Amino acid sequence: MGKLKTGGAKSLGDDPLALAALYFAGLGVKWKSQAEAAQKLTNLGSRVRRAQIQQAVAVSAFPKEVLALFSDVGMLHETARQLIRARNKIGITDLVSRAALVDPGGKSRTEIVAHLCGRESDKALRATYRTDSPLALYRRYVEGLRAKAWATMREAADAMGIAHSRIVCASAVANLPEELTSVLPADCLTFEMGRAIADLVAVRGVEAIRKEAVAARNLVPRLSPQRFLARLMGIDGSQFVAKVRRAPERRGRPGRLFVEIHLDATDPDSESRLELLIDCLNVEFAGRLAKAESGAKVSTTIVAPRVDPRGPYLAEQQRRLNRPAPLSSLSIPPHLSGSMGANRSDAVPPFGVIDDRSALEHWLSAYENPATRNRYRNEVERLLLWAVIAKRKPLSSIDVTDANEFINQFAVDPQPRTVWVMKGKRSRDEPTWRPFRGPLSHESRRKALERLRKCFDDLVLGQYLAANPFTTVNVDPPSL
Structure with a gap:
C-alpha cells in the first residue's frame, strides 16, 4: 500500500x-x-x-x-x-x-x-x-x-x-480529527478521555462526532471535558447533569464512589442515549471491579452485569448492524473496527490510519478516476460488511478460509437476500440500499477477487496488514 x-x-x-x-x-x-x-x-x-x-x-x-x-x-x-x-x-x-x-x-x-x-x-x-x-x-x-x-x-x-x-x-x-482535539485543552486529553472519544468515533461514525465537536467549539462558555464527552454521546448538555460524590470514610477505609445522573425525563431519546453511556461505563469499570483490591471500592448507580460485563454493550452494537450501510456512513463497533485485528502488522501504522475503515478510505483516495474508485469501493465495501455482519470479525482478522468462503460461497448466493440484495437500483442514501443486486457470476467473482487481492497487497505493502489472505484463493469453476 x-x-x-x-x-x-x-x-x-x-x-x-x-x-x-x-x-x-x-x-x-x-x-x-x-x-x-x-x-x-x-x-x-x-x-x-x-x-x-x-x-x-x-x-x-x-x-x-x-x-x-x-x-x-x-x-x-x-x-x-x-x-x-x-x-x-x-x-x-x-x-x-x-x-x-x-x-x-x-x-x-x-x-x-x-x-x-x-x-x-x-x-x-x-x-x-x-x-x-x-x-x-x-x-x-x-x-x-x-x-x-x-x-x-x-x-x-x-x-x-x-x-x-x-x-x-x-x-x-x-489521530483523532482536529475538530475534536482542538475543543479540549491538551491537559484534559488524558488516556481515559482519548480512549472514550476514540470508541465513540467508532460507534457513532466520524462525521457525526465531528459535527458535534464543531457545534461545541462555538459554545460560550466552553464545555467542560465531562460535558463535552456527554455531548459527543448525543446527550444535550442543557438537559444533563452528572455528579461524582464519595461517601464518608468508614472504619478507616475510603468511602464508596457514587455517580449521580439527572436527565430530562420528557426527552424521548434520553433513555436510549443513556443506555449507550451505561454500556461504555460497564465495559470500562466492570473488569476493574472484579480485580479491585481491598482498598477503595467503586460503586455507581449502574449495576454491572453478573456474567459478561460486555453483554449489553455487544448486544447493542449487534443491533446497530442489523442491516448493511455504505462505507461512508457505516458505524462499526469498537471490537469490530480492526484497531487490534489479528492480521494487523506489528510495523508502524501509516499516519491517519487507525482501523479497517480508515485504511480502506485512505487506500481508495489514491484513485482519482471516479469510475475506478467506485468499482474498488464496491468490492471492499461488500467484504467489510460481510466480515463485520456475517462473520462478526474485523476485516483485518479474516483468514484464507474466510476469503475463500466469501468468493466461492457467499458471493455466489448472498443470503439472507432481504439483508444483502436490493430490488432494482437504489441510492446509497436510501434505507433500502443493499451491497448486492443479485448473485455474482463467475466473471464478476473473478474481477472481485482481482480487486480484493490488489487492495490487500497494497495494505500489506503499506505495513497495515501482515499477510494477504486472498493470495492463494482461486475462483471455483462454474458448475455445469
Whole structure:
C-alpha cells in the first residue's frame, strides 16, 4: 500500500545543520546578512527566522565529536538550543568530554541530549514516558521513528519501559480529527478521555462526532471535558447533569464512589442515549471491579452485569448492524473496527490510519478516476460488511478460509437476500440500499477477487496488514 501517506518531509527550518550549510553557501552571493537570508528564505516559503539562522550557525561550529552523535538521529532547533545552553553553562571542553562517553547506538535524540547536558539518567527518562499525556507520548514515539531508535510500536514500548497498548492508545488519540482535539485543552486529553472519544468515533461514525465537536467549539462558555464527552454521546448538555460524590470514610477505609445522573425525563431519546453511556461505563469499570483490591471500592448507580460485563454493550452494537450501510456512513463497533485485528502488522501504522475503515478510505483516495474508485469501493465495501455482519470479525482478522468462503460461497448466493440484495437500483442514501443486486457470476467473482487481492497487497505493502489472505484463493469453476 505504497499509496498510504506516512508523513510529510521536514521543512528547511527543522534542520539547523542543513540551514547553516545553506546560509554559508549563499552568503555574499544571495544575501549579505542573517536578517536578509531569513527574509529571502521566508519569501520562498521556508518560514525561516533570523534567530533560527543565528542558532544554526552557532551549533554548526561545535566540534565534530559532538555533532557526530546526531549523524543518525538528526538534529532539531530545540536540540541546538539545548546544546548551546549546555556549552554556555559547562563550557565546550566539558561538553566534548561528555560526548566521548556517549554511545549513540539505539538512543533517541532526546536521550543523547540528556546525556550531554547531564540532565537526566536513563531511569529518569523512562519515568517520563510513563507519565506522558497521549499527545506527548505519541510525539516521543514519532521522534524515535525519525531518529531510527525503533522501527515498530513494540520496539518503542520495550525501549520506553511501557505497555505496547499504551502507545497504541496514544496513536489513536493523536489521530483523532482536529475538530475534536482542538475543543479540549491538551491537559484534559488524558488516556481515559482519548480512549472514550476514540470508541465513540467508532460507534457513532466520524462525521457525526465531528459535527458535534464543531457545534461545541462555538459554545460560550466552553464545555467542560465531562460535558463535552456527554455531548459527543448525543446527550444535550442543557438537559444533563452528572455528579461524582464519595461517601464518608468508614472504619478507616475510603468511602464508596457514587455517580449521580439527572436527565430530562420528557426527552424521548434520553433513555436510549443513556443506555449507550451505561454500556461504555460497564465495559470500562466492570473488569476493574472484579480485580479491585481491598482498598477503595467503586460503586455507581449502574449495576454491572453478573456474567459478561460486555453483554449489553455487544448486544447493542449487534443491533446497530442489523442491516448493511455504505462505507461512508457505516458505524462499526469498537471490537469490530480492526484497531487490534489479528492480521494487523506489528510495523508502524501509516499516519491517519487507525482501523479497517480508515485504511480502506485512505487506500481508495489514491484513485482519482471516479469510475475506478467506485468499482474498488464496491468490492471492499461488500467484504467489510460481510466480515463485520456475517462473520462478526474485523476485516483485518479474516483468514484464507474466510476469503475463500466469501468468493466461492457467499458471493455466489448472498443470503439472507432481504439483508444483502436490493430490488432494482437504489441510492446509497436510501434505507433500502443493499451491497448486492443479485448473485455474482463467475466473471464478476473473478474481477472481485482481482480487486480484493490488489487492495490487500497494497495494505500489506503499506505495513497495515501482515499477510494477504486472498493470495492463494482461486475462483471455483462454474458448475455445469
